[in-house]
Amino acid sequence: MSPDAPQLDLAGDPALLTEQLIACYSVSGEEAVLADAVEHALGALGPLTIHRDGDAVIARTETGADQRVVLAGHLDTVPLPSAEGSRGTVPPTWEVHDGEDFLYGRGAVDMKAGVALQLKLAADLAQAVSAGQRLERDVTWVFYDHEEVEASKSGLGRVVRTSPELLEADFAVLLEPTDGLVEGGCNGTCRLRVTIPGVAAHSGRAWMGQNAIHRAASVLAALEAYEPQTVDVDGLAYREGLNAVSITGGIAGNVIPDECVLEINYRFAPDKTEEQAHEHVREVLRSAGVSDEQTEITDSSPGARPGLDHPAAQDFLRAVGGDPMPKYGWTDVARFSALGVPAVNFSAGSPLLAHTDDEHVSAGQIRDCYIALHRWLVRVGP
Amino acid sequence: MSPDAPQLDLAGDPALLTEQLIACYSVSGEEAVLADAVEHALGALGPLTIHRDGDAVIARTETGADQRVVLAGHLDTVPLPSAEGSRGTVPPTWEVHDGEDFLYGRGAVDMKAGVALQLKLAADLAQAVSAGQRLERDVTWVFYDHEEVEASKSGLGRVVRTSPELLEADFAVLLEPTDGLVEGGCNGTCRLRVTIPGVAAHSGRAWMGQNAIHRAASVLAALEAYEPQTVDVDGLAYREGLNAVSITGGIAGNVIPDECVLEINYRFAPDKTEEQAHEHVREVLRSAGVSDEQTEITDSSPGARPGLDHPAAQDFLRAVGGDPMPKYGWTDVARFSALGVPAVNFSAGSPLLAHTDDEHVSAGQIRDCYIALHRWLVRVGP
Numbered sequence: 001m002s003p004d005a006p007q008l009d010l011a012g013d014p015a016l017l018t019e020q021l022i023a024c025y026s027v028s029g030e031e032a033v034l035a036d037a038v039e040h041a042l043g044a045l046g047p048l049t050i051h052r053d054g055d056a057v058i059a060r061t062e063t064g065a066d067q068r069v070v071l072a073g074h075l076d077t078v079p080l081p082s083a084e085g086s087r088g089t090v091p092p093t094w095e096v097h098d099g100e101d102f103l104y105g106r107g108a109v110d111m112k113a114g115v116a117l118q119l120k121l122a123a124d125l126a127q128a129v130s131a132g133q134r135l136e137r138d139v140t141w142v143f144y145d146h147e148e149v150e151a152s153k154s155g156l157g158r159v160v161r162t163s164p165e166l167l168e169a170d171f172a173v174l175l176e177p178t179d180g181l182v183e184g185g186c187n188g189t190c191r192l193r194v195t196i197p198g199v200a201a202h203s204g205r206a207w208m209g210q211n212a213i214h215r216a217a218s219v220l221a222a223l224e225a226y227e228p229q230t231v232d233v234d235g236l237a238y239r240e241g242l243n244a245v246s247i248t249g250g251i252a253g254n255v256i257p258d259e260c261v262l263e264i265n266y267r268f269a270p271d272k273t274e275e276q277a278h279e280h281v282r283e284v285l286r287s288a289g290v291s292d293e294q295t296e297i298t299d300s301s302p303g304a305r306p307g308l309d310h311p312a313a314q315d316f317l318r319a320v321g322g323d324p325m326p327k328y329g330w331t332d333v334a335r336f337s338a339l340g341v342p343a344v345n346f347s348a349g350s351p352l353l354a355h356t357d358d359e360h361v362s363a364g365q366i367r368d369c370y371i372a373l374h375r376w377l378v379r380v381g382p
Numbered sequence: 383m384s385p386d387a388p389q390l391d392l393a394g395d396p397a398l399l400t401e402q403l404i405a406c407y408s409v410s411g412e413e414a415v416l417a418d419a420v421e422h423a424l425g426a427l428g429p430l431t432i433h434r435d436g437d438a439v440i441a442r443t444e445t446g447a448d449q450r451v452v453l454a455g456h457l458d459t460v461p462l463p464s465a466e467g468s469r470g471t472v473p474p475t476w477e478v479h480d481g482e483d484f485l486y487g488r489g490a491v492d493m494k495a496g497v498a499l500q501l502k503l504a505a506d507l508a509q510a511v512s513a514g515q516r517l518e519r520d521v522t523w524v525f526y527d528h529e530e531v532e533a534s535k536s537g538l539g540r541v542v543r544t545s546p547e548l549l550e551a552d553f554a555v556l557l558e559p560t561d562g563l564v565e566g567g568c569n570g571t572c573r574l575r576v577t578i579p580g581v582a583a584h585s586g587r588a589w590m591g592q593n594a595i596h597r598a599a600s601v602l603a604a605l606e607a608y609e610p611q612t613v614d615v616d617g618l619a620y621r622e623g624l625n626a627v628s629i630t631g632g633i634a635g636n637v638i639p640d641e642c643v644l645e646i647n648y649r650f651a652p653d654k655t656e657e658q659a660h661e662h663v664r665e666v667l668r669s670a671g672v673s674d675e676q677t678e679i680t681d682s683s684p685g686a687r688p689g690l691d692h693p694a695a696q697d698f699l700r701a702v703g704g705d706p707m708p709k710y711g712w713t714d715v716a717r718f719s720a721l722g723v724p725a726v727n728f729s730a731g732s733p734l735l736a737h738t739d740d741e742h743v744s745a746g747q748i749r750d751c752y753i754a755l756h757r758w759l760v761r762v763g764p
Binding site (some may be wrong): 042145187189191202203204205206211213214215217218221223224228239241243244245246247248249250251252254255256260261262265267299319328329330341 | 422488532569571573580585586588589595597598599600602603605606610621623625626627628631632634635636637638639642644645647649675680693710711712
């Protein structure tokens with residue numbers, strides 16, 4: 001274990017554990033110290049099998065229960081607020097608003113509160129197993145690195161490639177911030193570049209050219225008129241969106257533009273494969289006179305079905321309460337979904353505060369989420 | 383006179399004089415040596431009054447003729463072709479194609495052939511005056527600096543401000559390249575910036591925003607559907623054009639764009655004032671739902687009527703022959719037009735070769751233009 005790694009206190013308040021985790025710097029690529037601390041704390045619990053893969057740590061109960069569930073979260077954060085200056089931990093701070101305690105600091109919502117919940121529940125379950133209590137479902141804890149950077153570096157993606165068997169489960173919960181609600185699955189996303197050609201000419205002799213910007217009118221009109229669907233998937237309503245996110249054209253104030261380039265982003269419900277989504281966008285573009293040769297897919301990630309009809313998910317929903325919501329942004333639930341493991345997001349903290357300089361989380365919400373998850377995982381009794 | 387200034391030979395072939403002028407480097411801002419050479423050559427002719435204003439040289443016959451005409455041309459060129467490397471004259475070269483002599487070099491068409499014609503005709507007229515010949519029309523020669531750069535630096539603009547009386551005339555010929563045809567007047571030009579607002583949002587929650595790029599659809603459709611007019615002015619048909627010359631929008635692949643900015647260029651016939659032209663564009667934009675507050679005029683220059691109905695212009699047309707054409711690009715004829723002096727473009731060289739690395743002019747066409755202008759200006763007989 002790194003000499004810098006803090007001794008994590010898994011026995012106390014999960015909000016104080018969150019404070020300890022925020023104090024341990026772990027910007028993407030520099031998760032080693034925190035991964036060491038997590039590995040050490042889990043190892044000290046006793047009845048867990050522990051795997052280390054780079055800066056990912058996987059811990060499992062192995063009691064032979066009928067079901068297995070995953071609780072997963074990433075250890076890394078985006079960089080510190082630039083105002084804080086050089087590398088180093090940001091000391092988390094407490095503030096009281098309307099009589100409620102709030103914890104401020106990088107990662108407060110994304111997602112050290114979630115990691116604290118994972119660790120606290122690992123300690124509870126290890127204690128239950130040691131006490132001879134039968135588990136209704138075994139648990140796999142996954143802590144991983146490099147979530148906040150390009151997908152190719154993802155620690156979870158690496159484990160999927162190297163040890164997929166460690167991730168096998170009936171259901172997974174990703175402890176990304178959801179403000180204490182269950183958010184199921186996620187929309188897929190793809191980007192297409194559309195190139196509209198023209199013929200350059202001096203703008204004083206415009207009839208010698210063809211204006212590529214003018215020719216984009218039909219595409220923009222098709223996007224403007226497009227009515228995005230809301231698709232019911234496993235009982236959740238996924239709102240789609242088809243949007244131009246960029247347009248550029250023109251090289252000088254006296255030249256008829258010979259090219260106009262559009263970037264289009266399609267957020268599609270998880271009832272569609274990526275291929276179906278790409279084809280749908282091409283269909284819309286064809287109706288606006290754009291041929292397939294003019295379009296290029298520049299980015300694509302599949303969606304994830306919420307899988308809320310699975311018995312393990314039903315148990316989870318009953319235990320944590322509240323109405324499940326669809327997740328609109330893309331998260332790592334899609335990786336579990338691709339492995340055949342239905343997954344949801346659930347944890348403390350507002351997702352709207354993620355990556356902001358003002359990131360903060362309510363201590364009360366951390367404790368509420370803890371109680372809900374404890375109710376689900378730790379059956380009281382022999 | 384600068385010791386570097388060449389001794390210009392006004393007595394010989396105007397094509398060889400063009401060669402001498404090309405050999406004298408005069409990129410915008412560095413016209414002094416050529417202006418010195420021109421002033422010196424004109425001074426040596428005798429019966430001309432000569433004014434120097436910076437690097438502009440104005441020479442006038444003062445014989446008390448009923449009419450006065452201007453022959454004007456700029457001394458400067460655009461920079462040398464980049465392949466030629468550092469500062470210095472490009473030695474002009476001769477090539478023979480299909481038995482015809484062509485002169486290659488920076489300024490060959492734009493517009494040292496024109497300047498050569500001005501100088502050669504000045505020598506002819508000075509000789510005629512010295513010989514006691516009566517002139518049908520007095521002539522003002524205007525050689526000026528800084529035509530190829532921003533309008534605020536224009537040497538002709540400076541003379542208009544400081545000594546407008548020197549430019550008074552019944553008619554003006556600008557010796558810009560026209561391939562030996564008469565090109566009358568010019569279209570005006572204006573540019574408007576149109577800002578289309580939206581509301582930013584994450585593209586995964588597009589319904590929280592308003593897509594500014596999509597909202598540009600109606601503007602582009604209006605421009606696409608717009609049918610530019612062809613307007614008859616004083617017997618010449620001016621083709622107009624209304625074109626988007628630039629479009630930009632979008633800040634990231636996952637953000638609904640909150641702004642889309644279009645630049646629109648209107649080339650308008652010289653029957654319209656600038657104000658009428660601006661109002662016409664605003665009218666088109668209003669029909670597409672764009673308010674006047676969203677548009678800003680970023681650039682504007684008036685057109686110039688050809689003035690071909692003036693007796694001096696009629697005499698000129700008869701003398702040089704051929705059917706007059708409208709000029710589509712903006713030239714300094716507009717400055718004369720604003721002074722109340724009808725003006726046309728006429729000289730050797732294809733305007734399409736101006737500013738190209740391959741600039742060249744036919745010696746035969748220089749001589750033909752010389753003969754045509756000589757026929758107009760120098761009446762044979764006492």
